Amino acid sequence: MIPNGNNIARLCGGSTAPNGVPQAGAFRPNLGSDDRPPDDGLSVYWLELLKQEGSLQEKLQALREFCANSPVGERKAGKTAVWAVIPTEKLNGAVHELSGTAFQCLHMPRNHPDLANAQDPHSEIHTNPPIPDWNKDSAWRLAVQQFICDQVVHHESATIA
């Protein structure tokens, strides 16, 4: 688990963050399709793995630079995309009111041959019940997405230098 006192950032496409403000739809995980199984977690990046000190803006700049040069081939940020930042303590151990859904921020390096796991900031938000179960009740899923979105403390363009 990523310790409390750290921050994770999620890349939000412009259509999920109109006017630069992330909305609940930005926190919809891949729920699986005919040719792709559902993800185990919601993909995010661990900011402090790249830069421990400094402001959130400086940490996000380090993340932009990582994404631009990553050998893994990160998802490309469109011109209207934004980063949504959530402090880990907002999710680690948090329990969604009423549904009892629990959250954890986990470091999930991708075992890429050209990127040491210790330098890979890729992480995931995991839930219990797990994300493959999110398909069972779409309204509950929306409520969980709303809950995660409510924890965002900072957002800014994904593309500014």
Add this chain to the structure above:
Amino acid sequence: MGDVAGTATNAYVKSDFDAQPRWKAGSADRHGRSLVDRVQSEDDCFSSAEKTTGTIDEASQLRATRRADAAHWLMQLEELFQDDYGASLAQASRNDASNFLAMNFTLPPPVLSAEEDGIVLATWKRGAQSLVMRFKGSSTIDFAVAYLKGHDLTRAWGQASIIGFFSDHPEAKKVALITD
């Protein structure tokens, strides 16, 4: 909802819609009522609009303006979605969002966004309180609302029809009606 049963109200709403047919044919329910008829009898926002706007023409104008605004907002969202995914929004979802916003023209404008599969979301957020609706097509929505009950933030969610949603979920309407 109760005060829309009066003759004058019905005459107003029906004539207004008859003059501007915006709904697709084939949406009659098992009672033979068209979607328009169901809207006029079930949407609680009409009655409040009449009270606040005073005249039939004003309410009609507001509704038409909201529909035009919704079309503009959805066009902007379509452009963002095209940039993100090179695809179009889900048409049925888009239509439902447009219809819902026109029906509820007295509400403050929501933020419209989309999910990866092209489904349109509408969000009203005021401080810690928020209402999110996902337009699934077929006139149904998922909704999630976070609202203050006393000092506690309370959450609720569920599925509903776009018709009469706010009558069944007054806590959601309360959040949507809060203005900055």
